[in-house]
Amino acid sequence: MSTKAVESNTDPALIAHLYRRAGFGTTRDQIDQLSEQSYEDIVEFLLDPTPETGVPNDDLTRYLGGEAPHAYLAIWLYRMLNSRNQLQEKMALFWHGVFATGLVKNEHILSSSNQIEMFRRNGMSGMREILMDLAKDPAMIFWLDNNENHLGEPNENWGRELLELFSLGVGNYSEIDIKHASRAFTGWTFAQSPPLYPHGYYAADFLFREDDHDNGEKEFMGHKGNLDGGDIIDIIVEQPACAAFICRHLYNFFVADEPQVPSWNDLDPLDPELIDAMSKAFIDSDGEVKSTLRVMFNSDSFKNARSKKVKSPIEMVAGVLMLTGEHTDFKPGLAKYPQSTTFTMGQILLDPPTVEGWHTGKEWIDGGNLTERINFAVEEFSDGLSPGIKAIIDRIVASGSLETPELFVDSALDVLGPIAVEDSTREALIQFAANTEGEEERSRSIRMLRLIVSTPDFQYA
Amino acid sequence: MTTNGNGKAPVLVVLQMTGGNDFMNTLVPFTEGIYYDSRHTVRIEEDQVIKINDKLGFHPAATPLKEMYDNGDVAIIQGIGYENAIRSHFRAMDIMHTAEPNTIATEGWLAKAIRQIDPHGQNVLTGVSFGRGLPRAMAAPGVRVTSVGDLDSYGLMTSVEIKEDRAEAMDIFKRFYTPGIGSGPTMAYLQQTGDDVLTGIDRLQEVPGQYESTVEYEDNGLAKALRDVARTHIAGLGTQIFYVQHPGYDHHAIEMPAHEKLLGELSGALRDFMDDLREHDVAEEVVIYAFTEFGRRVQDNGSGTDHGSGGGAFIIGDRVEGGLYAEYPSMDPKTFANGEDLAHTFDFRGVYATLLEQWMSVDSVDIVNGKYEQLQPFKTA
DSSP states (O other): OOSSOOOOSSOHHHHHHHHHHHSSOOOHHHHHHHTTSOHHHHHHHHHSOOGGGSOOHHHHHHHHOOSSHHHHHHHHHHHHHHOSOHHHHHHHHHHHHHTOOOHHHHOOHHHHHHHHHHHHHHTTSBHHHHHHHHHTOHHHHHHTTGGGOBTTBOOOHHHHHHHHTTTSOTTSSOHHHHHHHHHHTTTEEESSOOSHHHHOSOOOOEEEOGGGSOOSOEEETTEEESOOHHHHHHHHHHSHHHHHHHHHHHHHHHTOOOSOGGGTTTSOOSOHHHHHHHHHHHHHTTSBHHHHHHHHHTSHHHHTOTTOSBOOHHHHHHHHHHHHTTTSSOOTTTTHIIIIIHHHTTOOTTOOSSTTOOOOGGGGOOHHHHHHHHHHHHHHTSSSOSHHHHHHHHHHHHTTGGGSHHHHHHHHHHHTOSOOOOHHHHHHHHHHHHHTTTSOHHHHHHHHHHHHHTSSGGGBO | OOOOSSSOOOEEEEEEEETOOOGGGTEEETTOHHHHHHOSSSOOOGGGSEESSSSEEEOGGGHHHHHHHHTTOEEEEEEEEOTTOOOOHHHHHHHHHHTOSSSOOOSOHHHHHHHHHSTTOOOTTSEEEESSSOOGGGOOTTOOOEEESOGGGOSSSTTOOSHHHHHHHHHHHHHHTOTTOSSSHHHHHHHHHHHHHHHHHHHHTTHHHHOOOSOOOOSSHHHHHHHHHHHHHHHTOOOOEEEEEEEOOOOSSSHHHHHHHHHHHHHHHHHHHHHHHHHTTOGGGEEEEEEESOOBOSSOOSSSOOBOSOEEEEEESTTBOOEEESOOOOOOGGGOBTTTBOOOSEEHHHHHHIIIIIITOOOOHHHHTSOOOOOOOBOOO
16 A cells, blocks of 8 residues: 555554554554565564653653643643654553543642653563552552551551552452551652642652651561561562452553453453463563563454554543654644543543542443544544544555545545444445545545544444 | 422433632631631632622622522532541542542442433433533443534534535445444344434434523533533433533632633522523523532632532522532531541532432432431422
8 A cells, every 4th residue: 555665574553553553653654664574573672662762851841841740741742743752651641541630639749740750760660669659649648548558657648559450459368468568558658749749749758757667567469577568569460469469450451441340359351371471471580570561462362452452531532642643843832632622521630539540442432432433533534634544544645545435445444544434433434435436535545544543443442 | 209390201310510629719708817717818808709608709700690599499518528538639520420539439329320220221312411411420332422522513424514424424424334234143232322322312402493582691611512502401301410511620820810700600590590490480490410529728828719518519400499508618627537628518429319319209328338327408399
């Protein structure tokens, strides 16, 4: 379909799939360049982010920065669209979904944005490091009241969620474990407090208060002694349940929609073989997320999992903006997308509804949300003037595919992804192509693109 | 149990005053010295208050509301709230939406009511929200509701300007979303949902053409949304729960002119809405519940007021027995919550139970998670 012959090692449709899952999307032209590499090399590139391939922080702050939440949301979306470290940004979103911390309570954007920066930094590192950083993160400490977890008066909020939602899952610990884990984290607090009032926008720092820490003996999952928070995390990460739980989260986020988390203790994974292989990599690498991701992305299950996931609102928005190419450089208007567009579709970044995070899969869809998703995508494709859309139409026209309805449809599906659609969807698109045969090429193309982004198939990641 | 006069299904319009309305400056306790002592700049002078009795009076901008009150159509619920009120907007609004102050819940109270009214989801228009985004109050898994930004431009692919292009696109679009032609449960759900949207749109798009009225609403978002409610109700599409929003009540600064404008919009829109319903002889079928997430601090901050508690709410309609309900929050500083906020006098879940049981004939226990004291704000005959 391309205008020039490209030496292709890797199927463009597979690269498009990888970039939709391991990142927020890409363009057809970039896929042509990437397809000269082997699939495994592309995965390695994604697994190895470097500052040079990211986006300079200074520029971001200068052009998009500010203290209001929407300024930070614009910065994050800009990174999603323009960082070559696509997996790094996607992992930040992954951990944000698992360790769901809400502005609803702390109302302190700096703490929340620092937490996301932490996930960007440690998101593919070891599970021990990730949980340790999390336990010391002021936004998390305030969110789950660990600043109220005192010597002699333990508050179990953090201790419980650490085990239930962040590492092991229901059924893999006892109430006694929660009590002792909570005692081990007494005195883990912060020096400068979220929320916003009355301190304003200053960063908060972790503070260990020895005088408020319980140094008594604790019993946790068969271990006894004066355990502190670090010991608890060490023990957690060694549990096979931790490997299985984190791998299932990764699978649900990257590969295919699983039932919602609370049912995981009752329902087996959709793909137990892949979960086992990932768990083995997790355990063999002492809990390294990167090794686990490598096994997952290189598995046949992943490669064949197209149309197995519903896009989250932010994936929908970022994916469309990646195609239209409207925000490859700084310009006004970016903040409205994470602030109001995804809101109308049911998601505000940094403000998940509860500590359980967002419900995913088809729970993203209701009548109102679907209408918003469709109208958003169609509106972004309202004319052929956006640089990305212009390039897409150029490719369609240059391919000569407008000659027959079938070729026209297949060419448009290729350039927008490539994306796969149901037979019934393809037939309806072919009908449109047939109805409009002979009409002006560019107008006909833009109308075709608008139809494709309004399909049920386009709701899939 | 009340009756709605003509035997038709009862309709509830929920109006959200977003941001935390200053109840003390809406219904002013003009004889309380502590009110004037605490409010140095953000206050309504006694000679400005539109008195309803020898202690309380409306903000002057709320004149239409006062007229409706005099007409016996407005029940004022004074001092609404719950124990340990939350000052975060988001959490406080969440609590109002889910009727659950103690744990974080995800199912909206109105969505649960819709589930009872239309258990098989037969009408996608049983619950309709006008405004951007579906409020959590209207959302629960498996409950089909409709969310409309603007009735006159409501639809799919509305950004496509050329009419013929749009019609052509919609023909193809209907083929994409034909239930049962795709593979797998998720595709089936997507197609069913799209088909629901199309069903709702077809019916809602006919609404504007069917409506005629001599009432001219004012030009603001709330008036527009209430006009959409009136038009949809008059069209008889079976909607029993409507939701509209009036944002902007978070007056930390420059409260006096801003609050005046909002109360003017609010009371004007309510008056026009009731006039419109009466003109169409349907006013007895509709009750409005106007609420906010919290009241504001007793003490002003020199320019505005900060987040507090002890807000007020209104139940309005022809079937309403107008008057004052519950107690006005005590102005004795010894009773203040957190030492600085009005303490609530009536649990908001009791108000929900009142509306659900007495007006909507819906069992409230599972919706508000318990039994709460109710009010008697409806006419009994």
